[in-house]
Amino acid sequence: MAIRAAVLATLAAWSLAAPAATTADWPDYRLASTIDPATHRLTTTAEVTVPAAQAGKAVEFVLGANFKVATSKPQVTRLPDAAGRQVFAGINGTSDALASRRGVAAYRVQLPAGQRTFKVEYSGLVDLPPTASPEEYARSFAETPGIVSTDGIYLSGSTLWYPQLAGDLAGLLVTYTFSVNTPAGWHIIAPGNGVATGADGMARWETPSAVDEISVSGGPLTPYTASAGLAPQPIEAQVYLRKPDPALASKYLDATSRYIRMYNELIGPYPYQKFALVENFWETGYGMPSYTLLGPQIIRFPFILTSSYPHEILHNWWGNSVYVDYGTGNWCEGLTAYLADHLMKEIEGQGAVYRRDVLKKYRDFAAVSADFPLKDFRSRHSAATEAVGYGKTLMGFHELRMLVGDELFRQSLRTFYKDYRGTRASFGDVRAAFEKTTGRDLARFFDDWVNRTGAADLAVADVKVAAAGGRFTVTGNVMQRQAGAYDLQVPVVVSTAAGPVVANVQSRSASTAFSIETTSAPGAVSVDPAFDLFRVLDPRETAPSIGQLFGASQVVAVLPTDTPAETERWRNMLAAWKSPANEIKVVTDREITALPRDRSVWLLGRQNRLATGLFASEPALGLALSPTGVKVGSEEWPFAGHSHVLTHRHPDDPRLAVGWVTSDPAEALEGLARKLPHYGKYSWLVFAGTEPANVGKGEWSTADSPLNVNLAKAGAPIVLAPLPKRAALAEPPAAYSAEKLLGHVQWLAAPEREGRGFGSAGLAASRDYIRDQFAAAGLAPGGDNGTWFQDFKAVGGPDKQERTVQNVIAVLPGADPRFKGEAALLTAHYDHLGLGWPGARVDGLGKVHPGADDNASGVAVLIEMAKALAAGPPPPRTIVFVAFSAEEAGLIGSRHYVKNPVPVPLAGIVGVINLDTVGRLGTNPVSVIATESAREWPFVFSGITAVTGVPTRSIPGASESSDQRAFIEAGIPGVQIFSGAGFDYHRPTDTADKVDAAGMVKVATVATEAINYLASTEKRPTAMAATPLTGPGPVAGGQTRRVSVGAVPDFAYPGPGLRLDGAVPDSPAAKAGMKAGDILTHVNGKEVANLGGFNEILKTLEPGQKVELRWTSGGEARQATVELVAR
DSSP states (O other): OTTHHHHHHHHHHHHHSOOGGGGSOOOEEEEEEEEETTTTEEEEEEEEEOOGGGTTSEEEEEEETTEEEEEEESOEEEOOTTTTOOOOEETTEESHHHHHHTOEEEEEEEOOTTOOEEEEEEEEEOBOOOEEOTTOTTTOOEEOSEEEETTEEEEOGGGTOSOEEOGGGTTOOBEEEEEEEOOTTEEEEOSSEEESSOTTSEEEEEOSSOBSOOOEEEEEOEEEEEEEEESSSEEEEEEEESSOOHHHHHHHHHHHHHHHHHHHHHTOOOSSSEEEEEEOSSOOEEEETTEEEEOTTGGGSTTGGGTHHHHHHHTTTBTTTBEEOGGGOOOHHHHHHIIIIIHHHHHTTOHHHHHHHHHHHHHHHTTTTSOOOGGGOOOOOSHHHHIIIIIIHHHHHHHHHHHHOHHHHHHHHHHHHHHHTTSEEOHHHHHHHHHHHHOOOOHHHHIIIIIOOSOBOEEEEEEEEEEETTEEEEEEEEEEOSSSOOOEEEEEEEEETTEEEEEEEEEOSSEEEEEEEESSOEEEEEESTTOOSOBOOOGGGSOOOHHHHHHOSEEEEEEOSSOGGGHHHHHHHHHHHOBTTBEEEEEETTTOSSOOTTSEEEEESTTOHHHHHHOOOBGGGTEEEETTEEEETTEEEESTTEEEEEEEEETTEEEEEEEEEEOSSGGGHHHHHHHGGGGTTOSEEEEETTTTEEEEEEOOOOOOOTTEEESSSTTSOOOOOOOOOOOOSOOOOOSSOHHHHHHHHHHHTSGGGGGGOTTOHHHHHHHHHHHHHHHHTTOEEOSGGGSSEEEEEEEETTTTEEEEEEEEEEEEOOOOGGGTTOEEEEEEEOOOOTTTTTTOOGGGTTSOOOOIIIIIHHHHHHHHHHHHHHHSSOOSSEEEEEEESOSTTTSHHHHHHHHSOOSSOGGGEEEEEEEOSOSOOTTSOEEEETGGGBTTHHHHHHHHHHHHOOOEEEEOOOTTOSTHHHHHHTTOOEEEEEOOOOTTTTSTTOOGGGOOHHHHHHHHHHHHHHHHHHHHOSSOOOBOOOOOTTSSSOOOSOOOOOEEOOEEEOTTOOOSSEEEEEEOTTSHHHHTTOOTTOEEEEETTEEOOSHHHHHHHHTTOOTTOEEEEEEEETTEEEEEEEEOEEO
16 A cells, blocks of 8 residues: 555654643543342442542532442532533433433532542442434434343443533543453453453453543453454454354454554554454444444344444544544544445445435435534434434545545544544544645635535536537536535546546636536536535436435325225334434325325335336336336346335426335235335335345436536437546455465466376476465365375376376364364365366467466465465364366366265265356456355355455356366355456466456455355255256366357356357457457357357367357347367
């Protein structure tokens, strides 16, 4: 990373100088507590030392009224209930709930002259079960100000469980030490440094610097730990789970280390010695200093590792190290969301989509009736406060970044952290840090951002093109239609045949003229196409969405009258969606005959009379409706057994939406009521079953944004030229080293290995290399008689002689006795074609075939994954690593293993992840071949994409592609991880210098998630019937075809026909004019069914034979006669 050197140069200096806040005279607490979970009782002795200026003075404090003071020294006096009712506000909530449910007790203590300390002992019941706010339907988190129970403990500032100083001392940061008994099997975690349980049955914690609240969490938990590196002091990653789960813990431990390292470089040194993930006993998403408290479902959602988790870790810099001056507005949540949630999407190339969704949420939930200035934001308690407090703040930081540039933005973040670490900071302090670093006067920017209500409402007008002397000038006006102009840097993009021309137009008034010159004919103009500005989206910029309905302040819901048995269920669903901010008027489809013109509308039920008049097939959207079901694109879902949600723009007002909900069975409505608010960004959804489970979702396409102008054909949709790719502001360190992966490939594909041919010395050397790598990883040998090798005899090589070759086998034992006798396999073949056997092309005979991509790349990933997995916690289920030989000769090694499985019987193998040809990924998704071999595979890899951010594509059909075929034939689910076909496949040109090492890191990341799934899943994958050999997939050894067309196949295309990923230069296909995306339909008069069928046709043909090719290109039929070449 470009910022790494600069940051590392400052870390040492920072580590030597403690932040100024640590020497401040903060209130200090010495807390000793005991808990009795069975009775909910908490008893605490608190010794409080106030700042020196308060010595000898009267000090006031508050406790929850549920606590009764037993003793105190000096004596404390209870004040009238109305006095000193101090409300706590922190990053995770306020004490309002406690005040309303248990009350607040205020006290005064007179300190003797010169004395700063008082001591108080109190006890009470903390038994407030979590409840949901009526405005929380969009999040469905329940909250409690505090609870002590047999399930666990949760105390925070909002519990008022320690004496919170009032008056002039209210809101000060504090230091503390804390001890508490830990019941058997319990671990209790608090901010700072310490132990969650000790040999004496006590948890002890202290904070190295001031915090804004003292929180405590824990319960019966299983701990896991790992080093998170030096930054600049030792940091320990910790995970506490309510049930043992080493695989899940390993994911979080690894993520903790990588995110801390990333933010260390971006912002500054991590301020604590630990970061802990603590699994809560109800669903939460809290961030405390040095730990986060997440709910049991939340930590298992696949996307949390790349969304909420970095967000909570980042709170240790923003909110739990630089604290918030809540009286002036909360900048922290938006900045954290920008540098976590947005950053993760930016790394995936989805930053613009994320910003668009932020603007959609603002438009749908806040812009019309619930807006407010950022200076009034304290915490999120509704969708509207989230849309403003998180969304507008996030977009403001993005605009700052666009204004000052990435490097000055990073420097400003570091300045802000260094100058305000350990203190409370305001938006004004953010401004001061950015002005100090950039030298800019940002007064108007911050005034517009923080103090104004609303957002810019942009338009584009009077766009014209003038041509002269081979140059073009595009002119027009950027309009600000809201009352009072903002000071904006508006991106205006002109699309040309030569690419986009981007200009930033400084707009400070209602109308600002622009003039942009291009050297290529302009085709379109687009204003802010990447959603870089905080503004009110025109409804035509986005597809209708479910969020529009949930964000509307007034909605009409139309019930069907023809299905009275379902009426009560529909009404219950609507009742669950009501809140003080959302009024739902319920009518029937007999009471109204037309849609209300001024409101968004829910149409409920398949037989709804209004729905049948509005919702119909729309080919432009890929939507087809029939009496029996719904089809979107190529996917079809019947009404029977499914629940559907479709949205449509209101025909009278594009700002409004109409949603149609159908449900079968009717019992699914209870689940839909819970789930639909979580899918606000989508235009359509499909669920299956009673639960119900989401099986389809998407957004309709939209092309009529008024901020786009077609210069060639007025009013027509535009094709926007691809915008320049932006580098992410930061990236976490990769889980795998590209250099190490490439090093393995270079060794295996070196000339000395002579292509690792059948029975060759190079193959034997490679075998020994893999053995040594497995041994160095600390794995156990899994071959014959306690060795690393499984010997077998096979006939092969150019001389067709019988030779003894070996599979290399290593074992990582599982730790869960429930899975004894079971194993998950991670495999790759290490042989290749040597000097051209088998199946080399005629021009390659006698030449070394290095086999860098096929399959030194797969072996490299296998080795590095073995090392990483062996270094982590033991997996629940045994993992067996197998490097197969004689794959190119026809899967001989894998078939021998299937007949002679070790160390578990064949029935104990739950699944196989096979790595073959993974070294040429580039910008492609990771392909997963043979996903039809288990019902779960498509869902597993969809989840892996969500977890890792690495795109994958599932390709049904095992074909003869690689070693997974041997297992599928035996009834064992298996997939091949594959990076795609290339021109160098089985050619001497498959060399190490062409391998994409960064792409191999992505492959390893995906494969790690896949093997961890197999090693930990409670339910074994459901094996499906083996597919015929004619399915798609790259073909293994033993081919009999002698000719080549030069068509590079797209393995994701199932047919009919063969879709091309490209054409080999100077090949028959290239000479015929075929290119990527074309679909070959006939060869020599025979219809091409799919890739397998194509191969079968070629086996019947001879080199030099002239054949007719027929194909489609862009929907147009083409044909040509070509002369086949020898393969």
